[in-house]
Amino acid sequence: MRRIPLSVPVMRGNEGRYLQECIDTNWVSYVGPFVERFETAFAQAVSAPYAVAMQSGTAALHVALLAAGVGRDDLVIVPDLTFIAPANAARYCGADPVFVDVTPDRWQLDVDKVGRFLEQECERGADGTRDRTTGRRLAAIIPVHLLGHPVDLDPLIALAERHRLAIVEDATESLGSSYKGRAPGTFGICGCFSFNGNKIITSGGGGMITTASHDIAERARYLSTQARDDRREYVHESVGFNYRLTNLQAAVGLAQLEQLDAHVARKREIASRYAKGLADVPGVTLPGEAPWARSTFWLYTILVAPPAARTSRELIDALEAEDIEARPVWAPLHEQRPYRDARTFGLEHSGTIHARAVSLPSSVDLAAEDQERVIAAVRRSLVAVAKRSA
Ligand SMILES: Cc1ncc(COP(=O)(O)O)c(C=O)c1O
Numbered sequence: 001m002r003r004i005p006l007s008v009p010v011m012r013g014n015e016g017r018y019l020q021e022c023i024d025t026n027w028v029s030y031v032g033p034f035v036e037r038f039e040t041a042f043a044q045a046v047s048a049p050y051a052v053a054m055q056s057g058t059a060a061l062h063v064a065l066l067a068a069g070v071g072r073d074d075l076v077i078v079p080d081l082t083f084i085a086p087a088n089a090a091r092y093c094g095a096d097p098v099f100v101d102v103t104p105d106r107w108q109l110d111v112d113k114v115g116r117f118l119e120q121e122c123e124r125g126a127d128g129t130r131d132r133t134t135g136r137r138l139a140a141i142i143p144v145h146l147l148g149h150p151v152d153l154d155p156l157i158a159l160a161e162r163h164r165l166a167i168v169e170d171a172t173e174s175l176g177s178s179y180k181g182r183a184p185g186t187f188g189i190c191g192c193f194s195f196n197g198n199k200i201i202t203s204g205g206g207g208m209i210t211t212a213s214h215d216i217a218e219r220a221r222y223l224s225t226q227a228r229d230d231r232r233e234y235v236h237e238s239v240g241f242n243y244r245l246t247n248l249q250a251a252v253g254l255a256q257l258e259q260l261d262a263h264v265a266r267k268r269e270i271a272s273r274y275a276k277g278l279a280d281v282p283g284v285t286l287p288g289e290a291p292w293a294r295s296t297f298w299l300y301t302i303l304v305a306p307p308a309a310r311t312s313r314e315l316i317d318a319l320e321a322e323d324i325e326a327r328p329v330w331a332p333l334h335e336q337r338p339y340r341d342a343r344t345f346g347l348e349h350s351g352t353i354h355a356r357a358v359s360l361p362s363s364v365d366l367a368a369e370d371q372e373r374v375i376a377a378v379r380r381s382l383v384a385v386a387k388r389s390a
Pocket residue numbers: 055056057058059082083085086144170172173193194195196206207
């Protein structure tokens with residue numbers, strides 16, 4: 001039986017042709033026309049004034065936080081349920097994350113709880129907002145638009161303005177989605193995207209920072225190219241990074257970007273087929289869309305009910321036995337060793353969602369008959385659990 005992977009790249013456009021062009025012209029490294037073309041096309045695709053290509057989504061987050069002014073001993077609000085990169089990026093800046101809970105319905109950063117944290121645990125002063133207990137400055141919030149669905153941004157922006165915090169959006173999983181008709185990644189001081197292999201478009205590896213600020217774009221470009229103040233004489237006034245995307249990667253990224261709409265349409269088709277096929281399975285909660293959201297359903301993720309917390313892991317094992325790749329979502333960040341001492345607020349749902357969530361195969365080229373195989377296997381496994389516990 002053919003293995004059904006979770007989410008793999010699909011290269012059906014100009015990828016080969018553009019790569020050949022790089023080889024033929026010898027533009028293969030950090031400079032080259034495809035880097036600029038990819039940046040311009042990406043800025044257009046999300047309607048951002050500026051886009052600066054990076055080597056990864058993590059590098060984008062690191063540079064975006066630095067460009068937003070995050071520094072040593074600052075605090076950065078991060079959702080407790082997400083891939084670890086945004087917390088790590090805060091640490092790279094010498095700051096620490098504060099983990100706030102996610103909502104039980106959409107699993108996104110809980111904006112009400114962010115507000116309560118800022119009102120109850122922090123104090124506004126002349127130089128911004130500080131943690132009332134430690135006196136540490138709150139510098140930024142990273143709303144992570146998880147699994148293709150946007151965070152509720154309007155109330156978050158109001159909070160950030162009131163408390164003078166920068167918003168650096170982690171839109172790595174949500175390219176192609178929209179919040180009230182506009183692309184996530186264009187609301188904060190910066191938006192960050194990833195093009196690693198399992199994302200909706202890939203450049204092999206890569207990332208992008210979007211911003212409406214010319215100065216931030218220039219700062220991001222400067223920091224990601226080793227902070228060279230005098231390019232000829234190699235004069236450096238700051239510690240920079242080698243975070244630029246290569247022309248080869250940008251060539252693939254551009255070809256993929258040309259197919260973004262088709263990829264989004266396929267992800268949404270896959271989501272509606274799962275929704276139909278799994279609607280009546282006992283104990284399953286399907287992902288939806290908030291009224292103000294258009295989701296890409298980047299990874300189609302269901303919640304399976306207890307009887308036992310292990311049901312979701314049994315389901316993953318049952319699918320694996322049929323050569324179908326499924327996986328849990330990320331373990332809560334406050335439980336990860338580097339962050340066990342981090343400040344937290346309002347944690348109620350991140351652990352339960354981690355215990356119950358299962359992401360199902362969602363590749364853009366998932367064949368209809370393969371998806372039927374997945375649906376049938378999920379049904380079999382969960383019906384068996386329901387019978388056992390009846
Ligand atoms: C939410 C989130 N943030 C950041 C990243 C980091 O992106 P990259 O792997 O390109 O560094 C990813 C994906 O890997 C992610 O899912």
